[in-house]
Amino acid sequence: MxxxxxxxxxxxxxxxxxxxxxxxxxxxxxxLAIETLDTPIPPGPYDAVLATSANGLRKLNGRPEIRELSRAPLMAVGDRTAEAGREAGFANVEVADGDGRSLAAAVVARFGTPGRFLHAAGADRAFDLQAALRPHGHKVEVVDLYRAAPxxxxxxxxxxxxxxxxxxxxxxxxxxxxxxxxxxxxxxxxxxxxxxxxxxxxxxxxxxxxxxxxxxxxxxxxxxxxxxxxxxxxxxxxxxxxxxxxxxx
Missing domain, CATH: 3.40.50.10090 (Rossmann fold)
Structure with a gap:
C-alpha cells in the first residue's frame, strides 16, 4: 500500500x-502549488538574511539582488533551507533547529545589539518572525517572494x-x-x-x-x-x- x-x-x-x-x-x-511573487526588496545593507523555507531562497536566487544579499550571513530555519541558501551563493550559513521559534532564538543569541534583517518569506507564514524579534530591537524587512496556491x-x-x-x-x-x-x-x-x-x-x-x-x-x-x-x-x-x-x- x-x-x-x-x-x-x-x-x-x-x-x-x-x-x-x-x-x-x-x-x-x-x-499546493508554489507561485512566484515580484515583491520589491528594500535596499540594504542587512546584518543577515533570515530564511524560514527553502522556497523563499530559491525565489531569492532568481532575483538580481542576490549577488549583494549573499555577502551577508544567512540564518536558516533548518538543514534543507540551509542547503538552498548555499546553492544561492551564501557562504556564511547558520542553521537553527527546524522552526521559526528556534530561528528567532538563534538571531537573538548571535546579535546582541539591534540589527536589520531581510526575511525571505512566503505569503503564508506559520510563525511571525518579525514580531518575535521586535522586542529585542531588531528590525526585520519581510519580503514575500512566493505564495502557495491551493x-x-x-x-x-x-x-x-x-x-x-x-x-x-x-x-x-x-x-x-x-x-x-x-x-x-x-x-x-x-x-x-x-x-x-x-x-x-x-x-x-x-x-x-x-x-x-x-x-x-x-x-x-x-x-x-x-x-x-x-x-x-x-x-x-x-x-x-x-x-x-x-x-x-
Missing amino acids: PVLVLRPERAARRTVEGLAALGLEAIVSPV ASTLTPEAEEALRRGAVIAVLHHSRRIAETFLSLSGDAGLAEAVRTAPHAALALRVAEPLLAAGCADVAVAERPDEPALFDALARLIGTRSQSGGERSK
Whole structure:
C-alpha cells in the first residue's frame, strides 16, 4: 500500500525518494502549488538574511539582488533551507533547529545589539518572525517572494486510493497542507475515508486540523524535519501491522 504525499511537486519528489529508500511506494497529489511573487526588496545593507523555507531562497536566487544579499550571513530555519541558501551563493550559513521559534532564538543569541534583517518569506507564514524579534530591537524587512496556491482537486489516483482504503498513511508537512487536504477530500465526499486513514504530521500544530476533523490515528514527528516525520510514519505502520493491517513493502 502506498503513502499519500501532498507537498508541492518539487518538494514531493524528494519525499518520494526518501520513502523509496525505506521500501515504501507513494502516490503524489500536491494540494499546493508554489507561485512566484515580484515583491520589491528594500535596499540594504542587512546584518543577515533570515530564511524560514527553502522556497523563499530559491525565489531569492532568481532575483538580481542576490549577488549583494549573499555577502551577508544567512540564518536558516533548518538543514534543507540551509542547503538552498548555499546553492544561492551564501557562504556564511547558520542553521537553527527546524522552526521559526528556534530561528528567532538563534538571531537573538548571535546579535546582541539591534540589527536589520531581510526575511525571505512566503505569503503564508506559520510563525511571525518579525514580531518575535521586535522586542529585542531588531528590525526585520519581510519580503514575500512566493505564495502557495491551493489545488482545485486531489488527483484521481489519490481519490480512488482513499475511497478504497488503499493508503497506508497520509503525510502532512505543514498546517496549510493539512487544512487544504481536508477541504479537498471533503469536497470529494471522502471525509469519512480521511477520518479512518492514518496520518503523520510534521508537528502538533500541523496535526491540530486533523484531530479537530476527527482523525483518530495521527502520529506527530518529534522534531520538525522530514527524518522525524518518517519516524512518525514508521510508528504508524508498525501499529497497523501489529493490529493486523498490512505493511507496505
